[in-house]
Amino acid sequence: MPDHDPPPSIDQLIDGLIAREGGYTNHPADRGGPTRYGITEAVARAHGYSGPMSLLPRDEAAAIYRRLYWLRPRYDQVARRAPRVAAELFDTGANMGPGVATTFLQRALTALNRNAKDFADITPDGRIGPRTLGALDSFLDLRGAGGETVLLRALEALQGERYLRLAEKRPANEAFLYGWLANRIGNVE
Structure with a gap:
C-alpha cells in the first residue's frame, strides 16, 4: 500500500x-x-x-x-472518522454555511444507504448529531476508504450543482461562478 x-x-x-x-x-x-x-x-x-x-x-x-x-457544526467529530470529508464540509460550510454543508452530508448518506438496508435514513436538518455520526460510521464500516472517496464526490456534486443554481437564479453571481468551481471543488483531497 x-x-x-x-x-x-x-x-x-x-x-x-x-x-x-x-x-x-x-x-x-x-x-x-x-x-x-x-x-x-x-x-x-x-x-x-x-x-x-x-x-x-x-x-x-x-x-x-x-x-x-x-x-x-461538529466537524471535529466527523474528522475523527473521515478527515477528508470533514475538510470538505469545513470548506463548503465556510462558503455556503455549515447548515448547507451538513445537509449535503445527510442527503448523500441517505442516498447511499441502499434504501435503508445499510442504515436508517437521516432527516436533512443541517445538524450533526448521533444519527448522522452513526450513519457515517455505518457507511464507512461497510464501504471502507473507498467509501470516503465516493462520499467526497457526492458532496462535491451537490456543491457544484448549488453553485450553478445560484448563478442561474441571480445573474450577478455569475461574477463568482468560475472562481467557486475552480477554487472550491476538489481542493481538499
Whole structure:
C-alpha cells in the first residue's frame, strides 16, 4: 500500500482557506458586503470585531473559522472518522454555511444507504448529531476508504450543482461562478 500523507489539521485547513479567500474585498455583486479572509462584515460584527473590515486581523478570522465553521457544526467529530470529508464540509460550510454543508452530508448518506438496508435514513436538518455520526460510521464500516472517496464526490456534486443554481437564479453571481468551481471543488483531497 502506498504511504499517505496524514490528514490536514484544522490549522492547516484554516491556512488553506484563508489563502484561497485572500485579503480584503468589497465586490459590488457580493451580497456579503465587505469581507476579509472570507469573513463577512456581519459575521465579524456578530463575533465582537468592531474595527474596519479592511483591518480584520488574520488571527481573529482564524478564530472565527475554528469556532463557527469547525467546532460548532461538529466537524471535529466527523474528522475523527473521515478527515477528508470533514475538510470538505469545513470548506463548503465556510462558503455556503455549515447548515448547507451538513445537509449535503445527510442527503448523500441517505442516498447511499441502499434504501435503508445499510442504515436508517437521516432527516436533512443541517445538524450533526448521533444519527448522522452513526450513519457515517455505518457507511464507512461497510464501504471502507473507498467509501470516503465516493462520499467526497457526492458532496462535491451537490456543491457544484448549488453553485450553478445560484448563478442561474441571480445573474450577478455569475461574477463568482468560475472562481467557486475552480477554487472550491476538489481542493481538499
